[in-house]
Amino acid sequence: MPWLITTVAAWVILILLIDLKQLKYTFWSGLFALLCQLIIDNMAVHLHLYEFKFTIAKIIHSALFFTVGAPFAIGILFAQTYPKNRLMRLIDIIVSTVLFFIMEYALNFIGALRYIHWGYLYSIPIDILALMSMGNLITIFKLAPWMRKGNA
Template sequence: MSWIIVFVASWILFFILRRPDPTYKTYIAGVLAILMQLSIDINAHYLDLYYIHSIYLSFHGSPLCFTFGPVFVMGVLFVQYLPFCKTWQILHIGVFVTLFFVFELFVLWLGDLEYVHWNYYASMYINVMVFLALAWYGTLFVQEKRQEER
């Protein structure tokens, strides 16, 4: 049930916070976030690094409510609000990594996620790498479009 609540809450947040952005490239960031999340979670599932419990709809052990909820939403919102200044981008990455990590701790506390051969440091490292990749994409493709519109 918690995955469904997270899915609904993510989409409510999305419709409240999203920018009326005419470019489709911000939504591609959500798809890229999904691809990265699935590749990480599927491999972690088969390597027994961690277990995800209470799954209703899943794809190779990864809950689809999580994939198409917070992962997509955070990917799109991350790129839509990505600042132009590199210093602010580092802070932006830090904020999103922290939000994602707090969410992960919450899911651990609920018992829907269980670390087996995994730890907090590995999780933080993966989160930083994912958001760095999304920042690269946003800087290269989305911000270029925004600067042309100015």
């Protein structure tokens, strides 16, 4: 049930904040975030670093409802709000990492995520690198609205 709740919360936030005119671009960032999450979690579960509990359905060792919820929605919103200013990009990554940390802590606290050979602090560099990679993808493919002509 906790995974379904995270999905519903993520989709409510996404629906409230999404710019539908930009979705044909920002969708790809959401897909990239979803794929990153699946790859990282698949490796972590395979290596017995942590495991998912209370899953209704799984996709490649990950909680399906989490995968199609938070990572996908955050990826879309990250591209939609990706700042021009480099300092603001750094602040965006730090704030997003803190939010991921809080969500992971809460999921671990309620028992939906069980650490085996993992700790909270290990996730911080993973989150930072994933967000930096997503920023590179956004820049390379011009997924942020301000990066395309006529959207300045």
